[in-house]
Amino acid sequence: MARREKTSRQEAKEYVLKIAREHGVKFIRLWFSDILGMLKSFAITVAELPRALEEGMGFDGSSIEGFARIDESDMIALPDPDTFQLLPWRPQERHGVARMFCDILKPGGEPFDGDPRLALKRNLKRAADLGYIYYVGPELEYFYFKDAQGTVPLDVGGYFDMMPLDMASDIRRDTVLTLDEMGIDVEYSHHEVAPSQHEIDMRYTDALTMADSVMTYRLVVKEIAMKHGVYASFMPKPMSGINGSGMHVHQSLFKGKRNAFFDAKDKYFLSKTARCFIAGLLKHAPEITAVTSQWINSYKRLVPGYEAPVYLSWARRNRADLIRVPEYKPGREEATRIEYRSPDPACNPYLTFSVMLAAGLEGIEKNYEAPEPVEENVYEMSEEKRKARGINTLPASLDEAIQLTEKSKVVRKALGDHIFNAFIKNKKIECDLYRTQVTDYELKRYLPIL
Numbered sequence: 528m529a530r531r532e533k534t535s536r537q538e539a540k541e542y543v544l545k546i547a548r549e550h551g552v553k554f555i556r557l558w559f560s561d562i563l564g565m566l567k568s569f570a571i572t573v574a575e576l577p578r579a580l581e582e583g584m585g586f587d588g589s590s591i592e593g594f595a596r597i598d599e600s601d602m603i604a605l606p607d608p609d610t611f612q613l614l615p616w617r618p619q620e621r622h623g624v625a626r627m628f629c630d631i632l633k634p635g636g637e638p639f640d641g642d643p644r645l646a647l648k649r650n651l652k653r654a655a656d657l658g659y660i661y662y663v664g665p666e667l668e669y670f671y672f673k674d675a676q677g678t679v680p681l682d683v684g685g686y687f688d689m690m691p692l693d694m695a696s697d698i699r700r701d702t703v704l705t706l707d708e709m710g711i712d713v714e715y716s717h718h719e720v721a722p723s724q725h726e727i728d729m730r731y732t733d734a735l736t737m738a739d740s741v742m743t744y745r746l747v748v749k750e751i752a753m754k755h756g757v758y759a760s761f762m763p764k765p766m767s768g769i770n771g772s773g774m775h776v777h778q779s780l781f782k783g784k785r786n787a788f789f790d791a792k793d794k795y796f797l798s799k800t801a802r803c804f805i806a807g808l809l810k811h812a813p814e815i816t817a818v819t820s821q822w823i824n825s826y827k828r829l830v831p832g833y834e835a836p837v838y839l840s841w842a843r844r845n846r847a848d849l850i851r852v853p854e855y856k857p858g859r860e861e862a863t864r865i866e867y868r869s870p871d872p873a874c875n876p877y878l879t880f881s882v883m884l885a886a887g888l889e890g891i892e893k894n895y896e897a898p899e900p901v902e903e904n905v906y907e908m909s910e911e912k913r914k915a916r917g918i919n920t921l922p923a924s925l926d927e928a929i930q931l932t933e934k935s936k937v938v939r940k941a942l943g944d945h946i947f948n949a950f951i952k953n954k955k956i957e958c959d960l961y962r963t964q965v966t967d968y969e970l971k972r973y974l975p976i977l
Contacts, residue, residue, distance in 0.1 A: 539608035540580045543627075547573055550613060553622035557584060557604050558742065559629045560643045562593030562950050563821065564875025566742050568626075569604075579606055583632060593949035594631075594641050602639060604629035610739055615708040616750050628739050640945035643877035647738055650881045650941055654888060659780040659787060661884050664714075664731030664864075665741060667872040668772035669748060670765055671695050671723050675758040678766050680723030699725055702751045709747070711740050721769040731777060731864075734880045741876035763820070763871040764827035771828030773835055774872040776883065777853070779864040780804065789863040795843060795852060795900070796863055805850055805865060806897040807890020808883065809839050812849060812869070814935035815882040816921050817928035817954060818942075819870035823961045826924050828871060831906055836868045839919045840901040847905050849921070869921060878942060878950075885941035926958045 547555070554570045557579070561567055569586060571579055578584075582603075589600035606627035617624035631642035638645050654661050673679040681695045695718075703713050712730035719726045727748070729740055745761060752759035764771035780787040780800065788801035797805075820829060828835045841850035851866040870879050889895070898917065905918060922928035929951060932938050939947045 536608065539611075543580065543608045543611045544576065546611065547576060547625065550623050550625075552613070552625050554624045555579070555606075556614070556624060556626040557606055557629050558626050559604055559631055560742060560875060560877060561591050562641065562643060562875065562878070562946055562953065564643070564742070564873075564878070565592065566746060567591060570624075580608060583629075585634075588631075588639075588641075593946065593953060594639075601634045603632040603634060603636070605632055612709045612743075615705050616747075616754065628742075640943050641949065643875055643881075643946065644735075644738070646942050646946055647735055647877040647881045649943070650884050650888075651734060654780065654884060657888065657891070658782050660782075661734045661880070662731050662779050662781060662864075663734045663737050663880055664729065664777040665737065665870075665876070666726055666728045666773075666775045666777075667741065667744060667761070668719050668724060668726045668774070669759055669761045669872060670721070670772065671698065671725065671752060672758045672760060672765075675760075681757060682718075683722045695723065695725065698752055698755045698757065699727065701755070702748055703727060705747050705751055706744065709743060711743060719770070719772075721766070724770065724772065731779075734884065738876040738880055745872070761872040763822065763825045763873055765824075767827075771835060772872055773828070773868065774870045774874065774879075775866050775868045776870055776879070777864045777866050778883065778887075780887075786860045786863050788865065789860040791860075797852065800891055801863070801865065802897040803890040803895050804887035805841055805890070806895030807887045807893075808850060808865075808867060809841065809897065810895060811882075811886035811889060811935070811937050812839055813919070813922055813928075814931045814938055815886055816869060817925065817932040818882045818938065818950070819867075819874055819879045820928070821874055821925075821954065822871075823925050823957060825871050825873070826922075826928075829869065829921055829923070837920050838905040838913065839921065840905055841865075841897070842900045842902050848901060852900075878946070881941045882938055885937055889937055925954060926962075929954045929958065 552573050554572060555576055556568045556570050558566060558568050571584060583605035586602055586604055587600050588594040588602035594602065606629050608627065610628040612626055614624045614626055630644055631639040633639050651661055671681045699716050703716050706713055713727055714730045715728040717726055729744065748759045761772060788798055789796060790798035829837055831837050836847060836849040838849065840848045842848040843852045843854055849869055851868060853864065853866055867883055922931055933951050
């Protein structure tokens, strides 16, 4: 399907009905996210499509993580016609399948506060009220393994390695072609640092479109891997001793067609707005980390010695810092952006973009002052020197991160009470379940000696 500009809802609905007829679509999958970023879906037939576009389709919300209690379970999924796309891996000639992302409503038609997509829309409105459009370009890393039962890699390549054609090269190529068919522009694809680790970078766009694209991307990567008989994983740290998978997020604010982060007179080409945004991210990073790195396993990645950042600092060249200002095209207004490096690809993109934007806007609205960039290697600094320069660290565990998030007014405001409370509750349960497990490490370490 060709890409198209967003239109009025009525025009979009008419377009969807027309394309569905022309392509012989028989089933439409209605997609939405729970609070953890897990993709949820149910299918309707094309005969139900006109009613779905007008009224939405009812479903039981009590079975969706973070949605509703059993006594208030009725929910409505209202498809967003601007997100209609054919699924290329499904049959095309007859009985084609398409998808649309949905906004979740209460039975009376009011927006449902537990919908992650709504949370992002609210934060984007906050930015819009200040005159800004929020653009993001995430870089999602992932691994290919022989199956889902273990971590046997497909290759032993490294960063940007160009090896003779192998299975991973074909899988990645097919994935890029499928993303393109679904209207998702890809800028780069390459082998990453660790064996069997890969990355496909989507071209930056507005944050809501990108959050939908991240959800689509993760499914496409897994679907195409499965077609090739292998397993793709977005687990942040599936193997010890090598780099984990991150989701570095490039971001900028625009006012109309002008980049609000750009200042031609500044030695770093950063405006005061950009510096305040950086300051907001640095100040609030510890309390938003439970959202950007939401799993127990996420904190196996966020340790010193690898590319994942641990220290709260920013720089232009140093990739060890939490925030980096890329220098690929210095002085180019449209290319000026900041890169936030701690999120991982197993996050909920709607909530992650929400809290990052909220932290940055907090810095702008309250005129935070960014510290000077740290161009030295923070890992090699002594603890005393880091302390003297006021360089603190991200939380070291999910339990620690949740304690910080629970006290955060910025995160509560960004997510809304419903999602905030449900998210905290879910993560505390996860911490408790993990704490009571007896691991292989403990058995190997202690059983022979105790």
